[in-house]
Amino acid sequence: MAVLITGGAGYIGSHTCVELLDAGFEVVILDNFINSKPEAIERIREITGKEVKTYTADLLNMEKVNQVFEENDIESVIHFAGLKAVGESVYYPLRYYHNNITGTLVLCEVMKAHNVKRLVFSSSATVYGMPDRVPISEDFPTAALNPYGRTKLMIEEILKDLYNSDQEWSIALLRYFNPIGAHKSGLIGEDPNGIPNNLMPYITQVAIGKLRELNVFGNQYSTKDGTGVRDYIHVVDLAKGHLRALEKVSTSSGVEAYNLGTGKGYSVLEMVSAFEKASREKIPYQIVEPRPGDAAICYSNPLKAREQLGWVAEKDIDQMCEDSWRWQKSNPNGYKNMQKDNLHLLKNGDFFMKK
Ligand code: NAD
Ligand code: WQD
Numbered sequence: 001m002a003v004l005i006t007g008g009a010g011y012i013g014s015h016t017c018v019e020l021l022d023a024g025f026e027v028v029i030l031d032n033f034i035n036s037k038p039e040a041i042e043r044i045r046e047i048t049g050k051e052v053k054t055y056t057a058d059l060l061n062m063e064k065v066n067q068v069f070e071e072n073d074i075e076s077v078i079h080f081a082g083l084k085a086v087g088e089s090v091y092y093p094l095r096y097y098h099n100n101i102t103g104t105l106v107l108c109e110v111m112k113a114h115n116v117k118r119l120v121f122s123s124s125a126t127v128y129g130m131p132d133r134v135p136i137s138e139d140f141p142t143a144a145l146n147p148y149g150r151t152k153l154m155i156e157e158i159l160k161d162l163y164n165s166d167q168e169w170s171i172a173l174l175r176y177f178n179p180i181g182a183h184k185s186g187l188i189g190e191d192p193n194g195i196p197n198n199l200m201p202y203i204t205q206v207a208i209g210k211l212r213e214l215n216v217f218g219n220q221y222s223t224k225d226g227t228g229v230r231d232y233i234h235v236v237d238l239a240k241g242h243l244r245a246l247e248k249v250s251t252s253s254g255v256e257a258y259n260l261g262t263g264k265g266y267s268v269l270e271m272v273s274a275f276e277k278a279s280r281e282k283i284p285y286q287i288v289e290p291r292p293g294d295a296a297i298c299y300s301n302p303l304k305a306r307e308q309l310g311w312v313a314e315k316d317i318d319q320m321c322e323d324s325w326r327w328q329k330s331n332p333n334g335y336k337n338m339q340k341d342n343l344h345l346l347k348n349g350d351f352f353m354k355k
Contacts, residue, residue, distance in 0.1 A: 002026040002072050003246065006059060006107065007080030008052070009036035011190045012122065012176070014044055015183055015239040016078060021048040023243060028072050030065070031081065032058040035193065037335040043187040059103035062110060069114040076118035076249060078242055079107060082151070085197055086126075086293070089148035100151035101158070108162060117169040118249040120242055121159060123257065124152050125177045125231070125298060134265065135301035138175070138257045145293045156257065163255040170249040177231035177261030177300050179238050181320040182327035189327030190235075191334035199271060200232070200320075204328035207281040214283055216268050218290030223297055227268035231261040231299035234315035234323070244309040261300030262313040271317075278321035 003020060007013045008029030014036075020027050021044070029041065029052055041054050053072070057064040059081050068074070082100040083089070089096040104121075111117065128136050129143025144150040156173050163169045180200040182189030195211070196202045205211045219226035241260045248256075266274070272283050305311045 001075040002028045004028050004030060004068065004072070004074045004077045005080065006030050006077065006103075007036075007082065007122075008054075009033060009038065009040045010080055011036075012179055012235060012238060013078075013080040014040045014188045015235045016080070016242045017044050017052060018047050018183060018188070019236070019239040019243055021050045021052070027052050028068065028074065029054040030057050030059070030068055032056065035083070037191065037337060039335040039337075040188060040191075043335075047183065047185050047187055059106055060099070062106045065106055065110045066113070069110055069116070074114065074116050076120070076246060077107065077111060077116065078120045078122075078246065079104065080122045082122065084148060086146050086148050087197060089146055089151075093147040096147045096151055100148075101154055104155050104158065108159075117166070117253075118171075118246075119159070119169070120172045120174060120245045120249060121155065123156055123173045123175045124149070125175050125259070125261070125300065127153050127156065127175060128298070130295050131298060134297050134299050135263055136259065136298065137301045138259055138304055160255050163253075167253055169255070170253040171255040172245040172249050173255065173257040174241065174245055175257055175259050175300075176238060177233050177259070177298070179235045180232050181234040181236065181315065181323040183236060184323060184326070186323075186326040186330040189324070189331065191331070199230075199268060200275075200324050203272065203275050203283055204324050206283050207275070207279055207325065208328050208332050210332070212284070214272065214285035215288040216272075216285050217288060217294060219269075219287045221290075221296035223267055225267050225269050228294055229265040229267050229297040229299065231263065231265055232271070232317065232320055233260060233262050233313050234320045236323075237262075237313040237315050241305065241309065241311045244305075244311040248309055256308070258305045258309060259300040259302050260305060260311075260313075261302050263300055263302045265297060265299035266317060271321075274317045275321045275325070278318055279325040281325075
C-alpha cells in the first residue's frame with residue numbers, strides 16, 4: 001500500500017516525503033517539475049536511504065494519472081501539486097484556475113474510479129483573506145484576495161461537495177500559515193525561481209549576497225513595531241502534521257479544515273533580528289511602501305489540530321532561521337539542473353536517476 005504525493009518534489013512535498021519514508025510508508029511521487037527539480041528526489045533518497053518511485057506527469061493528464069493508480073496500490077493521496085505565486089496568479093488567472101482546480105478535479109475523478117477516498121489537501125491561511133482579529137480559528141469567515149487564494153477556497157468547496165455526495169470520502173484541508181526552514185541535513189529546502197516573493201528566502205538571498213538589501217513592506221501597521229506580523233512554521237513540523245492528518249483520514253470519514261501554525265506571531269523586523277542572530281550575517285534593509293493586499297497581522301489558533309490530530313509545532317524561530325540558513329549556504333544556487341547524463345530518460349517522459 002502506498003501514499004501518492006502529488007507535487008512531492010516541491011518544498012513542502014519533499015520534506016513530507018522524508019517524514020513518510022522515515023516512518024515506514026511506501027511513497028509514490030507525481031510531479032511535472034514546473035516549480036521543482038528532479039534533484040530533490042535524489043536528495044530525498046540520500047537522506048532516507050530509500051528509493052522513491054517517481055512519475056514525471058502533469059495532473060492535467062488524466063490518462064497518465066490513471067496509469068499511476070493502475071500501476072501502484074495507492075490507498076491515500078497527499079495533494080500538494082499546484083501553482084502558488086500570489087502576484088503571478090493576478091497576471092495569469094486562467095493558468096492558476098486550470099492548473100490548480102482542473103488538476104484537483106482530475107485527481108479526484110481518478111481517485112474515485114479507483115475507490116481511493118482518503119485525501120489530504122494543501123490549503124492555505126490565505127483563505128482567511130484579511131482577518132479582522134487574531135488568533136485565527138478554522139470557523140472564521142473565509143475570503144480570497146487574489147486568484148491563487150480563490151483556487152484554494154474553491155477547491156475546499158469542491159471537496160466539501162464531494163464528501164456531501166459520498167460520505168465514504170475522508171478529507172483533511174490543511175491550512176498552512178507561513179512555512180520556512182529546511183531539513184536539518186541542509187540537503188532539501190525552498191528553491192524559488194528568480195527573485196523570491198516570500199520573506200525568508202529573500203532574507204537568505206540577501207545574506208548570501210545574491211540580493212543587495214531587503215525591502216520591508218511598510219512600517220506603519222498597528223503591530224508591535226509597525227511591520228507585518230505572521231505565523232512562521234518550520235517546514236519539518238508542517239511535514240509531520242501531514243502524517244497526523246493521514247492517520248486521521250485513514251481512521252474516520254468526513255471533511256475537516258485544520259490550521260497548521262504555531263499560534264505565535266513575529267514581525268518582519270523580529271525575523272530580521274532572529275535571522276541575523278542565527279546566521280551572524282547582517283541583513284541590510286530599507287522600509288518601502290506596503291505591499292497591496294497584505295494583512296497587518298495573521299497568526300493561527302492551532303488548538304483544533306492539537307486536539308483532533310494530536311499535532312503541535314515544536315521548532316522555534318531560532319531553529320527555523322538556522323535551518324533556512326544552512327540550506328541556503330550549502331546550496332547557494334538551489335538545486336542544480338540535473339545533467340541529462342545523470343538520468344535515464346524514458347520515451348514517455350519518466351526518468352530514473354543513475355546512481
Ligand atoms: P512548490 O511549488 O515547491 O511545490 C509544488 C509542486 O507541485 C512543485 O514540485 C510543482 O512542480 C508541482 N506541480 C505544480 N503543478 C503541477 C501539475 N499540474 N502537475 C504535477 N505537478 C505539479 O510549493 P510548496 O511551497 O511546496 O507548496 C505545496 C502546496 O502547498 C501548494 O499547493 C501551495 O499552494 C500550498 N501552500 C504553500 C505555502 C507556502 O508558503 N509554501 C503556504 C500555503 C499553502
Ligand atoms: C511575510 C511578511 C510581508 C517579503 C504568502 C502568501 C500566502 C501563503 C504564504 C501560499 C509580510 C513581509 C515579505 C519581502 C517584506 N502562500 N515581506 N518584504 O504574504 O504572509 O503569505 O506566503 O499559500 O498565500 O500570500 O508571506 O513571506 O510573502 O510575507 O517585508 O520582501 O513579510 O509584507 O508582512 P505572506 P510573505
